[in-house]
Amino acid sequence: MRLPPGLETIDRADSAQAFANPEVEAWVRGAFARGEGLHEAATRQADMILQGRGPVPVLTTPRGRWVVRHYHRGGKVARLLHDRHLRIGLARPLREARASNEVRRRGIPTPRVMAGAVYPSGPFYRADIVTEFVADAVDLAHLLFKEERSRRERSDVLREVGRLLARSAAAGIEHADLNARNVLVEQERGGPLPLFLDLDRCRVLPPGVRADPRGMLARLFRSLRKHESHNARALAPEEWAVLSASAHSGDEG
Numbered sequence: 001m002r003l004p005p006g007l008e009t010i011d012r013a014d015s016a017q018a019f020a021n022p023e024v025e026a027w028v029r030g031a032f033a034r035g036e037g038l039h040e041a042a043t044r045q046a047d048m049i050l051q052g053r054g055p056v057p058v059l060t061t062p063r064g065r066w067v068v069r070h071y072h073r074g075g076k077v078a079r080l081l082h083d084r085h086l087r088i089g090l091a092r093p094l095r096e097a098r099a100s101n102e103v104r105r106r107g108i109p110t111p112r113v114m115a116g117a118v119y120p121s122g123p124f125y126r127a128d129i130v131t132e133f134v135a136d137a138v139d140l141a142h143l144l145f146k147e148e149r150s151r152r153e154r155s156d157v158l159r160e161v162g163r164l165l166a167r168s169a170a171a172g173i174e175h176a177d178l179n180a181r182n183v184l185v186e187q188e189r190g191g192p193l194p195l196f197l198d199l200d201r202c203r204v205l206p207p208g209v210r211a212d213p214r215g216m217l218a219r220l221f222r223s224l225r226k227h228e229s230h231n232a233r234a235l236a237p238e239e240w241a242v243l244s245a246s247a248h249s250g251d252e253g
Contacts, residue, residue: 003094004101007115019097020115023063024130028115038117038128042068052181058133065133066114071126071200084124091118093129096200100131103202106171108164109195111184134195136187141180144224145231154235155242157185157192162246164194165220169213172205178216179223217247 003009003019010018010025012032020028031041039057043049046057053072058065071092073081085092093116100113115130143149143157161183168175175182175196182197196202205211220243228234 004097004113007097016117016119018115018117019094020130021112024066024114027059027061027063028117028130032117037070037119037126038115038130039068039070042066042130064114065135066130067111067133068128068130070128081124083126084121085127087120087123087125091125091127092200093118093127096129096198099199099202099204102204103168103173103196103199106173108168108171108173109193110197110199111195129200131197134184134186137184137195139181139197140183140185140194141223141227143185144180144235145227145233151236151239155239157194158235158239158243159246160192161185161194161220162217162243163249164196165213165216165247166249168196169211169216172207172209172211174203174205174211175199175216175219176201176203178219180220180227181223183220213247217244 006021007019008021008025010020010028010032012018016032018028018032018038028038031038034041042057042059043055045059047060048058050056050058050067052069053074054070057068059068070083071085072083073085097113097116100110103110104112111132111134113129113131117128119126138147140157140161144154149157177198184195184197186193186195203211224235
């Protein structure tokens with residue numbers, strides 16, 4: 001497998017294959033030596049469990065804190081395939097590692113991919129991904145619909161999210177699976193810093209080619225509308241306007 005710089009391949013006798021950077025290589029090799037998958041090993045050792053489509057363990061070690069996510073299927077196909085993926089094209093962890101490396105290189109914030117693993121079984125595979133843990137951060141859906149924030153704080157967050165969409169489009173990056181749960185918002189002294197998550201379906205255009213932010217904005221709008229319908233809270237018209245205006249802020253460039 002052709003990997004981004006700094007990642008090494010690790011093979012197992014049962015045809016499972018992983019990649020890892022030096023900070024997590026020993027841990028990955030240990031899990032493989034015990035016959036464990038990365039998500040299985042992390043779940044056993046976790047000091048915190050987050051919730052996504054499934055349990056998401058957070059692992060703390062002397063080399064850092066990592067999030068280990070097992071790839072699940074979404075939508076209607078999940079009822080049939082669950083966590084299995086067809087062995088066609090690049091496996092999801094490798095796609096995410098490549099996309100994450102290029103997105104970061106172009107100046108768009110996203111947690112580093114530390115490791116990944118693929119477990120083949122006939123025409124299918126299952127897979128895990130390991131990324132940096134971002135402390136003091138919540139996803140956009142939780143921030144907007146579960147936390148008590150002032151109107152100004154919410155508008156500030158939405159403005160920065162819109163700016164992230166504009167910057168990404170200008171850099172030739174289109175997040176093809178953008179929703180309110182895969183925008184992480186880190187709290188910094190200078191204000192909220194949004195980051196992209198789940199980049200395995202990200203489109204990276206050739207250098208110098210801009211993406212159109214409207215597709216990303218439309219996907220995010222649909223996601224936010226769904227969260228509105230599931231929560232007793234709605235975004236105010238001015239909050240929608242702030243998000244839309246900031247996402248189009250780079251159009252004149």
